[in-house]
Amino acid sequence: MADPEIDMVELLKSATNLIANPPVLFTLILVAFFFLFPINNWFQSWNRRMGLEALWTPRGACLGAFAMTLFLGIGVMDANFRAVVMKPDNVPIVGLVYLVPFFLWLAMKQATENDRRLRAGQPPAEHDPDDNRVLVWPDLVYIELIALVLMTVFLIVWSLAIAAPLEGPANPTVSPNPSKAPWYFLALQEMLVYFDPWIAGVVLPALMVFALMAIPYIDNNPKGQGYYSFSERKMAIALFLFCWLVLWVLLIVVGTFLRGPNWNFFGPFEYWDVHKTVALDNINLSEYVYVLWMGTGLPDSVLLREIWGILLLLGYFLVMPLLLARTLLKQHLQSLGALRYSVFVMVTLIMFFLPIKMYLRWLFTLKYIIAIPEISFNI
Amino acid sequence: MNPERDNEQRYYAMPKLHRWFAVGSVLLLLATLALILNDHYRPWKTYQRVYQQRDIALTEARLATLHEAIDRGTPSAGESEEGVEDDPFAEDSLPAPEAESQEGESDTPSLEVMRREVARLEKKLDQQDSRRMGMGGELLALVRDLPIVDLSAPTYRVEQIVVHESPEDLHFTQVPRVDRCMTCHAGIDNADFADEEEPYSAHPRLYLFVSSSSPHPKARFGCTACHRGQGRGTEFYSASHTPDSPREAAIWAGNHGWKENPHSESPMIETPYLEASCLPCHRDQSRVPGAEKLNWGLALIETAGCSGCHTMDHLGERPRPGPSLRRIAAKSTEAWVQAWIRNPASIRPDTWMPHVFAETEGVVGLGDARGETESAAIAAYLFGASEAFEFLATPTEGDSLRGAEAFMALGCDAGAPPDRPR
Numbered sequence: 001m002a003d004p005e006i007d008m009v010e011l012l013k014s015a016t017n018l019i020a021n022p023p024v025l026f027t028l029i030l031v032a033f034f035f036l037f038p039i040n041n042w043f044q045s046w047n048r049r050m051g052l053e054a055l056w057t058p059r060g061a062c063l064g065a066f067a068m069t070l071f072l073g074i075g076v077m078d079a080n081f082r083a084v085v086m087k088p089d090n091v092p093i094v095g096l097v098y099l100v101p102f103f104l105w106l107a108m109k110q111a112t113e114n115d116r117r118l119r120a121g122q123p124p125a126e127h128d129p130d131d132n133r134v135l136v137w138p139d140l141v142y143i144e145l146i147a148l149v150l151m152t153v154f155l156i157v158w159s160l161a162i163a164a165p166l167e168g169p170a171n172p173t174v175s176p177n178p179s180k181a182p183w184y185f186l187a188l189q190e191m192l193v194y195f196d197p198w199i200a201g202v203v204l205p206a207l208m209v210f211a212l213m214a215i216p217y218i219d220n221n222p223k224g225q226g227y228y229s230f231s232e233r234k235m236a237i238a239l240f241l242f243c244w245l246v247l248w249v250l251l252i253v254v255g256t257f258l259r260g261p262n263w264n265f266f267g268p269f270e271y272w273d274v275h276k277t278v279a280l281d282n283i284n285l286s287e288y289v290y291v292l293w294m295g296t297g298l299p300d301s302v303l304l305r306e307i308w309g310i311l312l313l314l315g316y317f318l319v320m321p322l323l324l325a326r327t328l329l330k331q332h333l334q335s336l337g338a339l340r341y342s343v344f345v346m347v348t349l350i351m352f353f354l355p356i357k358m359y360l361r362w363l364f365t366l367k368y369i370i371a372i373p374e375i376s377f378n379i
Numbered sequence: 380m381n382p383e384r385d386n387e388q389r390y391y392a393m394p395k396l397h398r399w400f401a402v403g404s405v406l407l408l409l410a411t412l413a414l415i416l417n418d419h420y421r422p423w424k425t426y427q428r429v430y431q432q433r434d435i436a437l438t439e440a441r442l443a444t445l446h447e448a449i450d451r452g453t454p455s456a457g458e459s460e461e462g463v464e465d466d467p468f469a470e471d472s473l474p475a476p477e478a479e480s481q482e483g484e485s486d487t488p489s490l491e492v493m494r495r496e497v498a499r500l501e502k503k504l505d506q507q508d509s510r511r512m513g514m515g516g517e518l519l520a521l522v523r524d525l526p527i528v529d530l531s532a533p534t535y536r537v538e539q540i541v542v543h544e545s546p547e548d549l550h551f552t553q554v555p556r557v558d559r560c561m562t563c564h565a566g567i568d569n570a571d572f573a574d575e576e577e578p579y580s581a582h583p584r585l586y587l588f589v590s591s592s593s594p595h596p597k598a599r600f601g602c603t604a605c606h607r608g609q610g611r612g613t614e615f616y617s618a619s620h621t622p623d624s625p626r627e628a629a630i631w632a633g634n635h636g637w638k639e640n641p642h643s644e645s646p647m648i649e650t651p652y653l654e655a656s657c658l659p660c661h662r663d664q665s666r667v668p669g670a671e672k673l674n675w676g677l678a679l680i681e682t683a684g685c686s687g688c689h690t691m692d693h694l695g696e697r698p699r700p701g702p703s704l705r706r707i708a709a710k711s712t713e714a715w716v717q718a719w720i721r722n723p724a725s726i727r728p729d730t731w732m733p734h735v736f737a738e739t740e741g742v743v744g745l746g747d748a749r750g751e752t753e754s755a756a757i758a759a760y761l762f763g764a765s766e767a768f769e770f771l772a773t774p775t776e777g778d779s780l781r782g783a784e785a786f787m788a789l790g791c792d793a794g795a796p797p798d799r800p801r
Contacts, residue, residue, distance in 0.1 A: 139390040146396065149403035156410040160417055168642035171550040 013078060017267025020258055023362040029246060030355070037230075039238040040328075044231065056108040064101060080271050084257055088165040093183055093256045100249055104241075110228035111237075124227035177261045177274065186255030187248045193263065194357045196368070196378040204354070211347045215240075218344045220336065235332075243351060282367035285309045302372055309370035313379065316353070321345045419526040423562045423613050424535045430565040430572075430579050431534075435508050437571050442500050449493050537613055538562045542601040547610075558601035558610035560618070568597060587669055605656040608647035609640075619643040623650050662692070683731055700731065707761050709768030717758035721750060 019025055036052055038044035047053065054060050072094075075081040085094060114124040123129075134140065181189045191200035223232040230237055258265055260272035283291075286305045290298050299305050324345060325333045333341045360366040368378045505511050509520035524533050539559045546553040565579065566572035568589045572581040582589040588605075589597045595605075603610040612618035615635035622628035622637070631637035640646065648656060654673035661667045666674050684700030685691065707716060718725075723732035736750035786792065 134390045138393070138396075142396050142400070143391065146399050146403050149400070149407050153403065153406045153410045156407075156414050160410075160413060166642070168644055169549045173550065 009074065012074075013269040017270050020265075020267045022254070022258075022265060023359070025254075026355070026358065029250065033242060033246060034238060037238040037241050039235055041234075044234065053112050056105060056112045058109075061102075061105050061109075064105070065098070068098065068101075075268065078269050081269050083272070084268070088162050089183075090256055091162060093253065096183075096249070097253060100245070104245070107228060108230065111230040114227055114229045115231045118229065118232070124229065126227040178259055178263055180255065180259070183252055183256060186259075187251035190251040190255050190259075191354065194354070194361055196376075198376070199379065204350075207347065207350055211351070214343060214347065218336065218340050220340070239348065239351075247351070247354060282361065282365045284368045284371040285312070285366060286371060288364075288366070302374060306370050306372060309368070309379070312369055317346070317349060320349055415526045419529075421613065422615070423537070424524075426563045426578055427535045427565050431507065433572070433575065433579065434566070434569070435504065438500050438504055438507075442497065442504075445493055445497050445500070449490060449497070452490070536562075538565075540597060540601045542599070542604060544599065545601070545604040547603075556601050556603060556610060558603050559613050560602040560606075560608075560610060561597070562613050584669070603645075606647050606653070607645040607656070609643060609645075616640065619646045621647040621649050704761055704765070706766050706768040708765035713758050713762045716761060717755050720757055721754035 019028065034043050035047055035050065036055070038047045055064070072085070076085060084090060110125070114126075117124055180186065188200060188205060191204060194200070195204070219233075219236055221233050221236065223229065257268060260266040260270075261274040261276070262278075264276050264278050266272055266276070285308055286298060289308050290296050290305070321342065325341065329341070329345065332344070336344060357369075360369075370377065370379045372378065509517045512520070520534060522528055523531070524535060529536075537559055538561045539557055540561070542556040542558065545556055547556050561567050563578045566575060567580075567582050568585065568591075569581050570585055570590075572579055573583075573585075574580070585593060587593055588595045588600075591598065601610065602608075608619040608621070609617060615631070615637060617640070619640050620631065620635075620637060622631055628637065651672075654667075654670040657667050657670045657673055661670075665677075680686070680691070681697070682700070686697065687699055687701070719732075720736060722734060722737040723730045724734055724737070736754045
């Protein structure tokens with residue numbers, strides 16, 4: 001019948017579509033993430049045992065770039081994949097998919113090399129016993145100028161090669177489907193799937209800015225200043241990278257390549273079918289409790305109706321900090337002090353609330369934990 | 380900065396950075412040149428250049444024949460046409476039918492007319508042909524079309540007409556129509572270019588369209604008001620040309636990189652349907668002169684009685700094409716009416732009556748039954764509702780004397796005498 005090789009390719013495409021399914025993709029990444037970027041000593045020992053540090057070598061980079069390019073090369077032979085990836089609007093995101101890992105690799109390579117030196121009792125590579133200073137001119141400014149010139153060349157060539165994706169005259173009666181935000185907002189748009197607009201669009205973005213501003217005040221670890229090092233600030237780097245790579249960059253990539261008409265999920269080799277139907281069967285926690293488990297129907301009192309969700313959230317935000325202070329984050333409470341610790345743990349808990357909510361949605365079709373539409377208050 | 384420090388000692392090797400900088404600068408120069416050339420090269424410039432050359436060549440040829448005729452003192456028959464044609468229609472040349480009428484009147488234009496014509500053509504060439512402008516003029520012609528310099532007064536430029544009378548509709552707002560078609564179709568109003576190929580050729584019906592003496596001068600109507608397409612486009616693709624056939628589409632794709640523009644909301648109308656564009660303005664006319672296909676279609680719609688069911692503004696209060704059925708019982712039988720409704724063509728093959736109930740077979744899986752039942756039901760209704768026809772009472776007996784009087788008065792005897800049967 002068919003060529004077995006072609007069948008293999010089709011099989012791989014189906015497997016990729018399956019893996020790209022958000023619960024699967026997210027779980028895989030979540031499991032792998034803290035082994036790649038060990039958040040504590042336990043993870044670090046496993047990281048060493050599995051030899052994952054080999055990723056941060058030139059060979060690891062070549063292998064990674066080769067694997068990505070191979071995937072892209074095979075992928076563009078598929079019409080559905082090509083239509084999404086080669087769209088002029090999406091070309092920069094393909095660039096982002098290469099650039100972000102490259103700079104990550106560059107930093108991690110220097111960090112792991114320094115970690116090795118530090119373990120052997122040597123100073124980090126950046127250490128300069130003679131206090132030789134590097135001059136701004138010409139050492140810094142010159143390479144900045146060169147980078148500027150080369151970047152300008154690249155942008156000109158790009159603008160000549162790819163025409164601007166212009167369309168017909170604007171028509172207020174026709175909305176594009178899918179309606180996508182600019183690429184840098186796609187992570188926020190992805191959050192809107194799981195949260196009420198006032199949380200995903202107002203509270204969470206404001207908190208992100210707040211948390212980024214708070215970092216220098218929370219992080220009082222003097223190590224790793226002026227040189228790259230991972231093992232000296234495991235938790236700080238791992239948490240930051242989790243936010244940056246998984247909760248921001250990954251969501252942008254997902255929003256660009258995997259969100260199709262009606263904001264439905266489509267595998268990279270799936271046809272963007274406008275008529276794909278997805279059951280909208282999400283229900284609230286109160287409905288779970290009163291309708292499904294107790295079989296009594298929702299009570300009239302709003303407070304009584306939502307008490308379970310309120311208790312759950314209070315438990316998460318009040319009990320978890322105390323629990324963590326006695327277990328995982330014991331040392332941090334001591335080194336940070338009560339105020340810094342509370343800010344840090346609150347920001348982290350809110351941050352993890354996003355993936356938790358995503359899983360609740362995927363696994364239990366949970367719409368809102370607290371749903372008071374009477375005052376537009378939904379969490 | 381440490382004063383003792385050796386200024387020559389750097390973090391990076393300077394020669395290496397210099398090399399990078401040199402390579403980068405050369406690349407930037409090349410990229411910038413590519414940018415300028417890419418922006419400067421436009422297909423329409425080539426079309427305009429070719430048009431200019433052909434126009435100059437045509438004018439020179441005509442000048443030569445005129446000079447020859449003046450030298451001889453009398454023009455030959457062939458040249459007389461040319462000389463006369465151009466005189467009265469100095470700018471836009473001939474409206475075709477009128478040109479024919481003039482041919483007979485003036486066989487020999489006077490020398491004076493020919494000299495004036497020569498002066499006009501010479502003047503035209505002086506303005507057009509850079510070779511006539513001397514060294515300085517030729518240099519200027521070269522310089523004025525250089526990149527960047529060409530923003531002041533270039534020879535080749537985008538030509539456009541702004542039409543306010545028939546604006547473009549952009550969803551809840553209207554903007555003036557801007558037509559740049561003549562940027563490539565430079566000879567569209569030049570009658571001398573009637574036989575040239577596209578895009579240089581003149582409009583095939585200059586006496587009706589485009590020329591300033593026609594009823595539809597381009598300055599008032601533009602091009603896209605009738606032809607549609609994107610008047611602002613100055614390239615083959617962006618103008619939204621529409622091929623007449625798949626074969627033409629394939630040729631265009633090869634020659635001009637044509638592809639269908641999915642974003643164009645009004646692509647050009649295919650030539651066979653072009654006369655449809657007359658209707659929006661000429662809708663109150665029963666007949667649009669020159670648009671024979673449109674007239675035929677309008678007449679067809681009227682004859683077929685399409686407006687009986689479909690609303691058509693321009694046919695609003697016209698009488699229905701079918702006969703009145705108010706007293707149908709008086710002139711027909713129910714069985715015949717049912718058979719007629721069922722399948723009119725089986726009774727009269729050239730009828731205009733639509734075959735509404737003849738082709739139900741297989742449509743809903745009921746076989747013939749549906750058409751049969753429905754036509755019978757309609758016939759039953761018609762006969763049930765039919766009014767009786769009251770015939771006028773006929774006189775019981777005739778008066779032969781008055782009959783003969785009427786027979787003669789009406790002239791019946793002019794054809795055949797009453798005694799001889801026809």
